[in-house]
Amino acid sequence: MDDVGGKPGLLERLDQGAVICAEGYLFELERRGYLQAGAYVPEVVLEHPELVAQLHREFVHAGSDVVEAFTYYAHREKLRIIDKEHLLEQMNRQALAIAKEVADDTGTLLAGDICNTNVFLPDDDSRATVRQMFEEQVGWAVDAGVDFIVGETFTWGEEALLALAVIKATGLPSVITLAVHQEGSTREGWTPEDACKRLEDAGADVVGLNCTRGPKTMLPLIEKIRASVDVHVAALPVPYRTTEETPSFQSLHDAECDVIPDGRAFPTALDPFVCNRYELEDFARKASALGVTYLGVCCGAGPHHIRAVAEGLGRTPPASRYSADMSKHAFFGTDERIPQEYKEYAEKL
Numbered sequence: 511m512d513d514v515g516g517k518p519g520l521l522e523r524l525d526q527g528a529v530i531c532a533e534g535y536l537f538e539l540e541r542r543g544y545l546q547a548g549a550y551v552p553e554v555v556l557e558h559p560e561l562v563a564q565l566h567r568e569f570v571h572a573g574s575d576v577v578e579a580f581t582y583y584a585h586r587e588k589l590r591i592i593d594k595e596h597l598l599e600q601m602n603r604q605a606l607a608i609a610k611e612v613a614d615d616t617g618t619l620l621a622g623d624i625c626n627t628n629v630f631l632p633d634d635d636s637r638a639t640v641r642q643m644f645e646e647q648v649g650w651a652v653d654a655g656v657d658f659i660v661g662e663t664f665t666w667g668e669e670a671l672l673a674l675a676v677i678k679a680t681g682l683p684s685v686i687t688l689a690v691h692q693e694g695s696t697r698e699g700w701t702p703e704d705a706c707k708r709l710e711d712a713g714a715d716v717v718g719l720n721c722t723r724g725p726k727t728m729l730p731l732i733e734k735i736r737a738s739v740d741v742h743v744a745a746l747p748v749p750y751r752t753t754e755e756t757p758s759f760q761s762l763h764d765a766e767c768d769v770i771p772d773g774r775a776f777p778t779a780l781d782p783f784v785c786n787r788y789e790l791e792d793f794a795r796k797a798s799a800l801g802v803t804y805l806g807v808c809c810g811a812g813p814h815h816i817r818a819v820a821e822g823l824g825r826t827p828p829a830s831r832y833s834a835d836m837s838k839h840a841f842f843g844t845d846e847r848i849p850q851e852y853k854e855y856a857e858k859l
């Protein structure tokens with residue numbers, strides 16, 4: 511089951527070492543001008559499939575072991591809000607086909623993806639609606655031949671359990687990650703480690719956290735999760751400098767900037783808070799030392815962040831060919847061919 515067409519599956523790879531999964535397609539394609547912040551629906555998979563394929567390829571080039579189909583927020587509720595429910599199936603099947611082509615070309619794993627529905631509530635009507643939303647998306651992922659399925663960014667522990675149940679029914683491996691906001695617990699009040707333990711007990715193959723928190727405010731929660739479960743643990747922070755006072759990227763405020771309402775940086779003025787690549791490399795080392803085996807970066811990630819995670823694990827993906835070598839810089843370089851006068855002028859730059 512976990513060995514599709516001779517290619518080692520997710521669980522086999524995790525037993526051999528870490529697996530890197532790039533995320534953050536919504537934010538990156540929004541930044542590039544092909545997706546609208548607010549509704550955040552991945553219509554780009556229909557309008558510009560070539561750009562989605564290109565971003566998949568950039569992330570693989572930078573070290574991602576997984577091509578995650580861009581079906582995040584391609585669900586019934588999101589499409590209902592933009593009056594495009596009729597595009598639901600087409601959008602999902604197209605996103606999966608784009609991802610499959612890149613995964614096949616590059617020998618990487620193909621992941622299906624379901625996520626927070628934004629309609630879950632702990633009542634039977636909502637449970638039935640959400641289950642149906644998961645079932646239709648998971649069905650399309652299975653049709654596309656995915657290697658495993660990600661259920662991500664859940665703030666309700668119960669919604670995550672529901673996603674897991676639907677994924678498990680397919681027999682495919684599951685990766686279930688929660689988004690933990692300022693309060694530090696799921697919306698029903700479970701601690702992240704308790705929620706992950708429940709997911710493990712319900713049969714999840716990989717449990718952990720993604721999105722919302724930057725490396726600094728995610729790692730302390732991950733440490734507790736690692737100590738509470740036996741299965742593989744996932745950590746995919748957003749690449750932003752969250753702090754104890756503002757632990758989520760939604761809570762970041764930019765006091766320096768007087769041209770955004772209330773100084774709220776989320777989601778389109780987060781630029782001053784972006785982590786540099788060295789911070790992501792450091793995150794990867796620390797997460798790996800904690801025993802995290804499924805690593806990635808979520809909303810805000812660029813290929814340079816993914817490469818930094820790969821390099822933090824001691825890898826040299828194809829993009830490492832272009833990792834910085836400042837020895838040859840015109841002013842800051844140490845190369846003997848650089849004129850001494852230029853080296854001395856570096857202080858004045």
Ligand SMILES: [Zn+2]
Nearest residue numbers: 721722808809
């Ligand atoms: Zn995210």
